[in-house]
Amino acid sequence: MTTDRFAVLTDAAIDVLAELGMRGLTHRAVDARAGLPQGTTSAYFRTRKALIEAVVRRLADLDRADLDARELPAGADSAAVALTDIDRTAAGIAALLDQWMSTARHRTLARYACLLEATHHPELRTILEYGDASRAQSRAMLAAAGARNPAQAGDHLVACIDGLLFDRLIGAGARTAPPPGTAANRADLTIAIATLLRAFAGQHPEAQRSGT
Amino acid sequence: MTTDRFAVLTDAAIDVLAELGMRGLTHRAVDARAGLPQGTTSAYFRTRKALIEAVVRRLADLDRADLDARELPAGADSAAVALTDIDRTAAGIAALLDQWMSTARHRTLARYACLLEATHHPELRTILEYGDASRAQSRAMLAAAGARNPAQAGDHLVACIDGLLFDRLIGAGARTAPPPGTAANRADLTIAIATLLRAFAGQHPEAQRSGT
DNA sequence: ACCGTCCTTCTACAGGTGTAGAAGGCGATA
DNA sequence: TATCGCCTTCTACACCTGTAGAAGGACGGT
Numbered sequence: 001m002t003t004d005r006f007a008v009l010t011d012a013a014i015d016v017l018a019e020l021g022m023r024g025l026t027h028r029a030v031d032a033r034a035g036l037p038q039g040t041t042s043a044y045f046r047t048r049k050a051l052i053e054a055v056v057r058r059l060a061d062l063d064r065a066d067l068d069a070r071e072l073p074a075g076a077d078s079a080a081v082a083l084t085d086i087d088r089t090a091a092g093i094a095a096l097l098d099q100w101m102s103t104a105r106h107r108t109l110a111r112y113a114c115l116l117e118a119t120h121h122p123e124l125r126t127i128l129e130y131g132d133a134s135r136a137q138s139r140a141m142l143a144a145a146g147a148r149n150p151a152q153a154g155d156h157l158v159a160c161i162d163g164l165l166f167d168r169l170i171g172a173g174a175r176t177a178p179p180p181g182t183a184a185n186r187a188d189l190t191i192a193i194a195t196l197l198r199a200f201a202g203q204h205p206e207a208q209r210s211g212t
Numbered sequence: 213m214t215t216d217r218f219a220v221l222t223d224a225a226i227d228v229l230a231e232l233g234m235r236g237l238t239h240r241a242v243d244a245r246a247g248l249p250q251g252t253t254s255a256y257f258r259t260r261k262a263l264i265e266a267v268v269r270r271l272a273d274l275d276r277a278d279l280d281a282r283e284l285p286a287g288a289d290s291a292a293v294a295l296t297d298i299d300r301t302a303a304g305i306a307a308l309l310d311q312w313m314s315t316a317r318h319r320t321l322a323r324y325a326c327l328l329e330a331t332h333h334p335e336l337r338t339i340l341e342y343g344d345a346s347r348a349q350s351r352a353m354l355a356a357a358g359a360r361n362p363a364q365a366g367d368h369l370v371a372c373i374d375g376l377l378f379d380r381l382i383g384a385g386a387r388t389a390p391p392p393g394t395a396a397n398r399a400d401l402t403i404a405i406a407t408l409l410r411a412f413a414g415q416h417p418e419a420q421r422s423g424t
Numbered sequence: 425a426c427c428g429t430c431c432t433t434c435t436a437c438a439g440g441t442g443t444a445g446a447a448g449g450c451g452a453t454a
Numbered sequence: 455t456a457t458c459g460c461c462t463t464c465t466a467c468a469c470c471t472g473t474a475g476a477a478g479g480a481c482g483g484t
Contacts, residue, residue: 438473443466
């Protein structure tokens with residue numbers, strides 16, 4: 001149920017993390033945010049480290065669920081999809097990014113906060129499973145598309161896509177780009193991602209134009 | 213002199229920020245890091261907000277100095293450079309990124325921490341001057357290179373380049389990519405950035421091959 | 425030599441925070 | 455019904471942090 005204390009608390013913790021930052025993430029702040037009596041979070045997560053680890057696990061789960069839901073239904077073999085219709089793939093990724101910066105904004109902010117935190121606490125690197133999943137997918141896609149060095153190109157691709165997300169969520173792009181949650185934002189992202197896909201696959205607009 | 217208290221303290225604060233994160237940034241921690249008696253930081257920056265703002269200003273200054281030193285000497289008109297030799301431009305940017313993730317690692321980590329902090333404290337958005345500078349430069353470069361929509365493509369370009377930096381510094385790329393500070397890393401980055409430049413400029417490897 | 429000014433260092437203290445454990449309540453089992 | 459174990463809530467307390475102000479000292483002007 002939604003009264004599962006662990007889920008309620010970790011979700012509240014994610015909200016706190018997004019709004020107050022790592023510094024504001026305290027047991028009492030999570031209690032307040034969840035509307036539960038003081039001491040609750042402290043009882044469920046005796047130490048602060050335990051609380052953060054729970055948040056990290058939750059984030060990883062939610063992200064993986066999003067990825068699984070988005071990428072797979074397009075076709076059983078996602079590698080084939082890339083080859084046949086780059087623009088559709090780009091639009092799919094753009095939709096996911098747009099969701100992560102509008103609906104799931106808190107979650108994404110919390111993820112970046114944890115990612116930064118993982119710099120000093122290596123045991124938090126569990127989050128990277130999410131990165132590894134999309135990394136593997138990108139490599140497969142580009143390999144199927146005939147890229148010369150799929151591993152390298154795939155890594156570059158996910159780094160760039162994550163850069164688009166970060167820039168719009170936190171960086172300067174947050175003001176200059178179209179606002180998240182709008183069709184304009186998705187369209188803009190689609191253009192960027194399609195360009196990236198073609199570039200890293202070693203294909204180019206002209207060569208691809210016949211496919212439309 | 214190097215005994216300028218303000219500079220010593222803000223530099224120590226940047227180190228603390230990089231090593232302990234925003235949560236570890238306290239007056240006393242900065243004192244300890246700088247090897248100065250307790251209370252020093254508190255005397256120079258009466259409030260915590262003042263301390264963070266000083267750090268942000270310092271980061272902005274240092275970054276702008278790096279940018280000015282790197283990009284300009286290549287030629288008075290940087291836009292022309294892009295057109296004539298994409299690979300050289302890419303190598304220059306790659307060198308800067310490599311420096312930011314090896315020599316200037318602490319500074320870059322601190323910058324991301326502040327960027328994240330600026331989410332809840334809009335007055336810190338001074339850092340974005342740095343982003344705006346490279347953004348303008350990218351737009352000009354791509355415009356000169358004949359891109360159809362230079363403003364849009366320029367924004368996408370800086371976002372992607374920043375993604376490469378972030379990924380290697382903090383994300384999954386920190387383990388899979390060549391280690392920062394090595395020629396291999398610069399070479400890898402150069403490949404990625406050259407691909408990006410060509411893609412967003414609307415030029416492509418084949419079309420460009422005659423230029424070599 | 426005397427004084428005022430500034431820089432530096434120390435100390436105080438009111439909150440806030442992490443963590444442990446006690447107290448209370450509630451359903452299941454015998 | 456009495457007992458036990460578990461989940462929940464409350465309380466305690468040592469420690470850390472932000473911030474203010476006092477004490478100390480160097481130093482140039484008169």
